Amino acid sequence: MGEHPPTAMVLTHAHLDHVAGLPVVIRRFPDLQIYCTEATARIAGLVLADTLKVSTEQGFPMFTPGELKRTLERFQPLPYFDRVSDHGFAFTLFPSGHLLGAASVMIESGGRSVFHTGDVSNVDTPVVNAAWLPEQVTPVDAVVSESTYGDTLLPSRKEQVRTFVAAxxxxxxxxGKVLIPSFALGRAQEITQILQTSMASGLLPSVPLYLDGLTRQMTQTYEELLPLLPQALQNRRKS
Structure with missing residues (x-):
């Protein structure tokens, strides 16, 4: 790293396992630009602030408030499909599903290309569309793919939702009352929409729905980013 310092960073999405170390990287490379989508930049700020809060309360802060501020200043939000070629190589972000703002990355350098899927999902959810796919097969020299469920056959999403709502x-x-522990980012917003839709359609009784902790901030941010959410969700808000 000392002989060949990075010229740019491309951040695929804002889940904690992808962003928690950013301030540590910026500590070493303070001028490094971090490219990502607008939604990822917004959400990553909340995730990092919560990480600083929790790690400080536990007595082992990973970084300081100043380092967090400097990291957020290095974000360079980009729209999907815009090709950037300012750092000796080119890259383009494509929607990968998985999470609001999540991206796959096409990297081009020296006449070769690598497609990095990032964390990817090919299934629509209430709060994010499935990964974008090109109309025609696109040749690349290599693919770097996530493999979390690569060898696992999961139940159908419809069946999972049906069982969840029925319970x-x-x-x-x-x-009774229902307490649902959930990841604050992505999963909580998805569950909220499933519950609201089920209440509206009569599958569930209409009852108050309470959000707590980081989930509240995340859900408010999702509301502020409504134009980036699926069209069906935007239409529901309008109506």
Whole structure:
């Protein structure tokens, strides 16, 4: 790294396992530009602020408030499909599904190309569309792919949602309350939309829905980024 320092960083999305070390990287390379989508830049700021809060409370802060501020100043938000060629190589971001703002990256250098999928999902959810696919096969020299569920056959999404809603309905109709522990980013917003839609359609009784902790900030940010969310969700908000 000392002999060949990075000229730019491309951030695929804002989940904690992808952003927690950014201030440490910027500590070593303070002029490094971090390219990502607008949504990723917004969400990453919340994730890093929460990481600083929690790690400080635990007595082992990974970075300082000043380092967090300097990191956020290095973000360079980009729209999908814009090709950037300012650093001796070129790259383009494409929607990868998975999370609001998540991207796959096409990297071009020296006449060769590498497609990095990032974390990818080919299934629509209430809060993010499935990964974008080109109309025609696009040749590349190499593919770098995530493989979290590469060898696992998961139940269909519709079946998972049906089972989830049925269990909640049984509890509510029996007079109970439901506590749902969830990741604050992505999953919580998805669950919120499933519950609201199920209440509107009569599958669930209409009951108050409470959000706590970081989930509240994340959901508010999703609302502020409504134009970047699926069209069906935008239409629901308008109506």
């Amino acid at each position: 909640i309905g049984e509890t509510l109709r029996g007079g």
